Amino acid sequence: MLNSKIEEIKIELSKVIVGQNEMIDALLIGLFTNGHILLEGVPGLAKTTTVKALADIINLNFKRVQFTPDLLPSDIIGAQIYDMKTGEFKIKKGPIFTNLLLADEINRAPAKVQSALLEVMQERQVTIAEDSFKVDSPFLVLATQNPIEQEGAYTLPEAQLDRFMFKIVVGYNTKEEEFEIAKRVTSTQSISLNKVLDKETLSLIKEEIAKVHIDEELEKYIVDIVCATREPKEYGLEEIADYIQFGASPRATIDMFKAVKAMAYIRGNDYVSPIDIALVVKAILRHRIILSYEAEAMQKTTDELIQKIMEKIDIP
Template sequence: MSTDTENRLSVPDAAALLGTAIGQVQQVIVGQEHMVEQLMVGLLSKGHILLEGVPGTAKTLAVRTFATVVGGSFARIQFTPDLVPSDIVGTRVYSASKETFDVELGPVFTNFVLADEINRAPAKVQSAMLELMAEKQVSIAGTSHPVPDPFIVIATENPIESEGVYPLPEAQRDRFLLKVDVPYPKGNEELEILRRMSVRPPLAAPVLGPAQTEQLQDIASSVFVHNLVAEYIVRLVLATRDPAQFNMPDLTKVIQIGCSSRATLGLVSAARAVALIHGRDYVLPTDVQAVALDVMAHRLMLTFDAIADNVNPGQVVERVLAMVPAPTPVWNSQSQNARQTRGQQRRDPDTGRAAS
């Protein structure tokens, strides 16, 4: 027990290690700082990530590089309309020599699963992915097979494709902790891509491993969340369910279904991860605001009229963030005097030193 305590990383050391890992990924990926950081947030939060962007924005390359830096096993599955569940989770194969059926596990039994173009898969494959993401196990012939730990599904989808595409059901979208929009690179970043990738592309070096990853996840889960910050998170979620109570009556005609309780838990875990990445052992309201868009937007269901008016779920989340006040510490002379008085009372009257 004492050995585990001695080997446990401190918060500054964990933040430095995470910074090194993120830096290794950014040696290969030009720009896209938000996407790279959110990949690390998802890893620390033990949550799945959905990347949405047009082709050629380095989504697949970023995930592959991230898996190399973090360590552990990695598998890429290209989703197609003719895919069946046994192609990804495995099946039973008859062994003639033993005259029995052997279980052949599929490619999802790995630490990092890259589900490329996940919205191309039909409904049966999506249901298999739903069990995999929710339970971290698959059922083959009535037997459950757990996946290794740590385990994360990082899926990509193309927002402009409409042919041969099966939109993800709301239940499966809710399973993703984060949905990150991946934009085109800026002009200077495009020039750096040309300079860096037109010759021998750089390679990332491994920084972490499965054991270190689990330790960092434990540290992130123990980051302190004050009651005021927790109440702020709850108010953000409640504002999407009943916006009229939060002085936003116009949103009642925009939001059909608000965020689920997974959004509440997701905001807490993602904000803890952001705080750890920035070297803090406590969560600030700004940490919650930094992840609110990626945690909440894909969980909102807008009305038909709002969709017809081209209302973006991200705009709704930004409005909620603007209208729901965040907690702010207020220091006044009375509280300062009270703290000084308490500090004087704790001192030993004989030695003048702080009492134990």
Template sequence: MNSREKINKLKEEIAKGVIGQEEMVNSILIGLLTSGHILLEGVPGLAKTTTVKAVALAIDLNFKRIQFTPDLLPSDIIGAQIFDMKTSEFKIKKGPIFTNLLLADEINRAPAKVQSALLEVMQERQVTIADDTFKIEAPFLVLATQNPIEQEGAYSLPEAQLDRFMFKIVVSYNTKEQEYEIAKRVTMNSFEQINKAIDKNDLEELKKEVKDIHIDKELEDYIIDIIDASRNPKNYGLDDLVDIIHFGASPRATIDMFKAVKANAYLRGNDYVSPIDIAMLAKDILRHRIILSYEAMAKEINVDDVIQKILEKIAIP
């Protein structure tokens, strides 16, 4: 199979286990192609775990899930040094972080130390247990889920930790037609078996091809302008956002945008990036990185609306 056939086959296999939720599936594939982690926000029951499992099966990757709770410890994630009574020696017991796809469920219910331990591994892609350091095998992708902040017992992640995620995807409900199909298949147990479409070696080849996707200098400048407008709105004639934005997007947003738009163009079957790719991903990349002021909260201004204003103001090349 050529690369296009592999991508199509991969999407077909994932679709056997997941009805709808195209944006979530697409973001996971972009994350795998660019080594970017993903934060999924939505109420329970929206097929987040099912989607990750389907991707793991279709690419023959290891998958583990951690349910985050207030009493979780860092060692529950990364592992610990334990004493073996039989041999009278200390041994390393590796935690669930040693996998390819890790679903960190309800990350915003865990203590700060646990969140920090996970996010450190996300950044460094290695784990230190006692005196030993272990590399995390590639590919390694964390998909963290969080309930909407207003739900009881949930706490917002610190801005510095949020910045480690390439995307923040707001997972919405399926359409009525999709929900009917889901209910029908579940009650009849008629979901098809998901088969391996590609393997790790194929994924590495696809990642190399993504890096070769062309992006014009004008589009790179366009991305820079979008990010800069979130920091200096007055310079772009966005005076109404000066008191609305408290902090703009970080340099990681620029890096992630450069990588993600290439992968999105690739998944769409193009060998070049277009303004459409930037428009498709801008909100997912920026919504967790732009911090609004108290005035914005008082006026009930949504961060997605702020991003939309920036996109409408910056001229498309």
């Protein structure tokens, strides 16, 4: 197995990132399973720095788009332009044609621009004028957003949220980690990152992850968890039934099947255990459950509801 490569990646990332292990694991799982990642947190928590460092380490093409209120869809996907010399229209491709696309502060742009990503996130292709173009493989959207309550932010459409495998809530570092960050920033020592992964090795890792064993009982357990978000009463969860307006989509089940295999692989196992499910379940479901007005009035969070579901459903 190529698990040693994962440790090498983490060692390189630790040169520039202190802590934030959940975010790093999520980025690796996304990379290994072609799953898009949404990172939410206040500014200054190294979200952008982590993505840039990951792109350096794995030797993939990387582009960054800063989302702003005046951004246009053509600024992301490209446009058809008229060439005065030849008298013909030509396609000018946008930054979306890359391996890793960092959509920085994605919720600063209105829905029209955010929806420009919908086709490419699902179909891995872009339509410009009348032509469709495939994007390179691997292709991964890594989006960052500031919490909605911050000024000048828009909520992401539910259809787009569903296309993100994970929503990772990036929290503050511990006091010890922050002390280490401050020491590093004020140090004059330059940091160079080694490239430890290429496309060929990445493909081999994906093949190994596909072979990770998951027991049928655990597969049914995953399906039960997702179905409980839609029909809580059927699982004896009457207490949360009024708090959920819409549950998770089938895409959540598919992403869970992929993510638990990758999590088991990252942890050095060739089989999935209930621990792997517990480690990814909130990140996969938290942005896919639509809360009711009653839940918002009671200040309930999707994480709380997911926890209730996990406590109720028996582990096989």
